[in-house]
Amino acid sequence: MPEPHSNGLTRRQVLGIGGAFGLLTTTGLATAATLARRPATTGGQLRSTAQLPPPYQVPLPLPAVLKPVSTDGAADRYEIVQRETTAEILPGLRTPLWTYGGSFPGPTIEARRGRPVTVTHHNELPVPTAVHLHGGRTPAESDGYPTDLVLPAGWPQAPHTMPGMAGTDGHGGGMGAMTDPRAVTTRLKRDYTFPNDQRPTLLWYHDHRMDFTAPAIWRGLAGLYIVRDDAEDALGLPAGPREIPLMIADRAFTADGALTYPSLDPTLRERPGVTEPYVAGVLGDVILVNGAPWPVHETDAARHRLRLLNASNARHYELEARTEDGRRLDLVRIGADQGLLAAPVTHQSLPMAPAERHDLVVDFASAPVGSLVRIVNRLGSGRTRDVMAFRIARPATDDSRIPPALTTDLPDWHREDAVRTRDFAFRAGRMNGGHGWLIGGRPFDPARPDVTVPLGDTEIWRLIADVHHPVHLHLVGFRILTRGGKPPLPHDAGLKDTVSLRPGESAEIITRFDGYRGRYLFHCHNAEHEDMGMMANLEVV
Ligand SMILES: [Cu+2]
Numbered sequence: 197m198p199e200p201h202s203n204g205l206t207r208r209q210v211l212g213i214g215g216a217f218g219l220l221t222t223t224g225l226a227t228a229a230t231l232a233r234r235p236a237t238t239g240g241q242l243r244s245t246a247q248l249p250p251p252y253q254v255p256l257p258l259p260a261v262l263k264p265v266s267t268d269g270a271a272d273r274y275e276i277v278q279r280e281t282t283a284e285i286l287p288g289l290r291t292p293l294w295t296y297g298g299s300f301p302g303p304t305i306e307a308r309r310g311r312p313v314t315v316t317h318h319n320e321l322p323v324p325t326a327v328h329l330h331g332g333r334t335p336a337e338s339d340g341y342p343t344d345l346v347l348p349a350g351w352p353q354a355p356h357t358m359p360g361m362a363g364t365d366g367h368g369g370g371m372g373a374m375t376d377p378r379a380v381t382t383r384l385k386r387d388y389t390f391p392n393d394q395r396p397t398l399l400w401y402h403d404h405r406m407d408f409t410a411p412a413i414w415r416g417l418a419g420l421y422i423v424r425d426d427a428e429d430a431l432g433l434p435a436g437p438r439e440i441p442l443m444i445a446d447r448a449f450t451a452d453g454a455l456t457y458p459s460l461d462p463t464l465r466e467r468p469g470v471t472e473p474y475v476a477g478v479l480g481d482v483i484l485v486n487g488a489p490w491p492v493h494e495t496d497a498a499r500h501r502l503r504l505l506n507a508s509n510a511r512h513y514e515l516e517a518r519t520e521d522g523r524r525l526d527l528v529r530i531g532a533d534q535g536l537l538a539a540p541v542t543h544q545s546l547p548m549a550p551a552e553r554h555d556l557v558v559d560f561a562s563a564p565v566g567s568l569v570r571i572v573n574r575l576g577s578g579r580t581r582d583v584m585a586f587r588i589a590r591p592a593t594d595d596s597r598i599p600p601a602l603t604t605d606l607p608d609w610h611r612e613d614a615v616r617t618r619d620f621a622f623r624a625g626r627m628n629g630g631h632g633w634l635i636g637g638r639p640f641d642p643a644r645p646d647v648t649v650p651l652g653d654t655e656i657w658r659l660i661a662d663v664h665h666p667v668h669l670h671l672v673g674f675r676i677l678t679r680g681g682k683p684p685l686p687h688d689a690g691l692k693d694t695v696s697l698r699p700g701e702s703a704e705i706i707t708r709f710d711g712y713r714g715r716y717l718f719h720c721h722n723a724e725h726e727d728m729g730m731m732a733n734l735e736v737v
Pocket residue numbers: 622633664665666720721722725726730
């Protein structure tokens with residue numbers, strides 16, 4: 197990792213950025229021509245052999261809200277059993293899944309700001325797991341560090357050695373034998389406590405096991421988590437049945453309905469990584485929303501609050517809402533990854549990288565009753581252009597509103613507040629003789645300190661990418677200061693926890709490292725990149 201250095205553009209910083217670009221041209225992965233094309237996505241697409249349904253036939257499922265097992269005292273307690281099951285995703289076929297509580301997506305947890313939640317996760321899956329609440333301001337012991345594993349019954353106890361880490365080689369191979377003396381493993385179950393001392397927003401929980409996060413999420417280990425507070429409730433935004441969470445994820449299916457994924461070791465026990473065509477990311481050819489293929493949702497001709505999450509491993513979207521007569525409805529963005537914007541921003545289309553969230557209000561009042569409003573992905577082709585549709589079933593009264601001022605509690609960090617600046621290059625490289633994805637030239641090593649920050653310090657991080665890399669910081673939200681050396685784009689507004697770097701692009705972000713001391717992470721949220729090394733330690737001291 198580069199040494200921290202004082203603020204201001206030094207000669208060394210300029211050379212550091214230049215060096216990153218210099219290396220791009222030698223990897224062969226991101227030549228000048230590739231960068232000029234700005235490929236819409238990064239990864240290889242699997243092809244389903246299952247019979248796929250036509251679009252807009254399957255009803256949109258709404259994930260069940262989990263009931264607490266107790267609400268006594270100062271916290272709400274929940275239980276989730278991680279277990280294998282099957283579900284009907286494609287009509288007439290059963291799909292084996294790994295689930296939180298028997299469904300994909302897992303059950304939604306509804307939390308109130310400032311009221312702690314404890315979730316006891318029971319691992320009945322055949323492999324170790326770790327649960328991370330993405331976007332959570334979470335104490336380190338509950339943050340789901342990738343070696344803080346919950347071991348299933350019968351898994352050999354080896355607290356200081358990563359299971360299956362030894363003897364990997366070749367393309368997409370693992371990180372070689374490594375140990376993590378700080379790992380805190382548990383057997384069968386673990387309590388995760390979330391203080392919810394944070395701005396209200398849509399979070400998501402997902403598996404974060406070392407080396408195997410991507411296939412575990414692909415098999416179904418993802419669920420929604422919503423933090424609310426009184427101030428947001430009082431805004432008069434569309435609510436109740438007109439507030440709809442939408443978890444978008446692509447998958448691919450074999451003829452018998454099973455998920456397909458190009459793991460080198462399909463048991464996910466020994467050897468991490470994917471086969472060569474997919475090392476840049478795994479894309480599916482079926483778009484699921486809340487676990488259903490190209491679903492349709494019948495609703496009122498009124499304003500709706502759509503709470504979008506891109507839970508795909510590697511697929512990027514650029515979303516539009518189109519009426520049957522070819523109009524694009526306004527996407528009024530009211531919130532980012534980390535909660536409400538200061539004021540709404542109207543978009544015609546919105547890009548969405550893996551793990552990003554958008555909080556939108558869309559008004560269906562102008563769509564004729566009986567017509568469809570389609571949500572389409574401008575970056576898709578063929579069937580991956582379709583995402584889902586709303587069928588406008590009935591006229592309706594609408595007393596919702598979009599206040600011109602949404603919140604005043606956004607952090608107000610300025611460049612001059614930063615006590616240091618750090619540079620990180622996210623790019624392809626060699627790892628254990630195979631293909632890897634590196635931060636600052638190095639693959640992830642849980643035992644190596646990468647970034648150490650005193651609690652309360654404000655820093656600017658300068659990030660640069662070769663191909664698409666959605667960069668995510670645990671613990672903190674940040675603001676985007678610049679993108680490609682220019683002011684941020686309209687969709688960069690608000691408090692973020694994931695910034696989508698486009699091919700060849702740099703960005704500057706600013707954050708204050710407050711909350712909790714301990715061991716956290718930052719990483720690429722292309723899940724395949726993450727599994728193949730693109731992760732680093734962030735220690736708050
Ligand atoms: Cu990446």
